Amino acid sequence: MRVLVINGPNLNLLGERNPAHYGTMSLSAIEHRMEERALEYGWKMEFHQTNHEGEIIDLLHGARIDCDAVILNAGAYTHYSYAIRDAIEAIRIPVIEVHLSNIHARDEFRHTSVIAPVCRGSIIGFGAASYILAMEALVEIND
Numbered sequence: 187m188r189v190l191v192i193n194g195p196n197l198n199l200l201g202e203r204n205p206a207h208y209g210t211m212s213l214s215a216i217e218h219r220m221e222e223r224a225l226e227y228g229w230k231m232e233f234h235q236t237n238h239e240g241e242i243i244d245l246l247h248g249a250r251i252d253c254d255a256v257i258l259n260a261g262a263y264t265h266y267s268y269a270i271r272d273a274i275e276a277i278r279i280p281v282i283e284v285h286l287s288n289i290h291a292r293d294e295f296r297h298t299s300v301i302a303p304v305c306r307g308s309i310i311g312f313g314a315a316s317y318i319l320a321m322e323a324l325v326e327i328n329d
C-alpha cells in the first residue's frame with residue numbers, strides 16, 4: 187500500500203502555531219509517528235506540505251497514478267476550495283480528510299467543509315492522533 191499524506195497551508199508551522207487548537211507536536215514529529223505505524227503495516231508513505239492550492243491539486247492528480255490512498259489536511263482551503271474538491275472527485279483512490287482541531291466547535295466559517303462530500307470519510311478533532319486514526323481507517327475499509 188502506497189499512501190500520500192498532503193498537508194496544506196500553514197501546517198508547516200505546527201508546534202508553534204496556535205497550540206490551543208493544534209497542539210505542540212511539529213509536522214515532522216507527526217510524520218515520524220505515521221512512518222513508524224506504516225512500518226508495522228509494510229506501507230510506503232510519501233509526505234508533502236505546501237502552502238499553495240495548485241500544488242495540492244497537482245499532488246492529488248499524481249497520486250491517482252502511483253498511490254493507493256491519500257490522507258489530506260487541506261487547512262483553510264477545506265472551507266472554500268472548489269478546485270481541490272473537484273480534484274478529489276476526479277481521482278478514484280480514497281481520500282481521507284483530516285483535521286487536528288474540531289472544526290465544528292470553532293469559527294462559523296470552519297463549520298463547512300466543501301471537500302467532505304467527495305472524500306471517503308473525515309477524521310476531525312483528535313489532534314495529531316487524527317492522522318494515525320486516518321491510517322487505521324484505511325486498514326479497516328480496505329478499499
Ligand code: DQA
Pocket residue numbers: 195196197259260261262263264284285286287288289296
Ligand atoms: C485545520 C482546520 C482549518 O480550519 C485551519 O484553517 C487549519 C487547520 C485543522 O487541522 O484543524 O489550517 O485543517
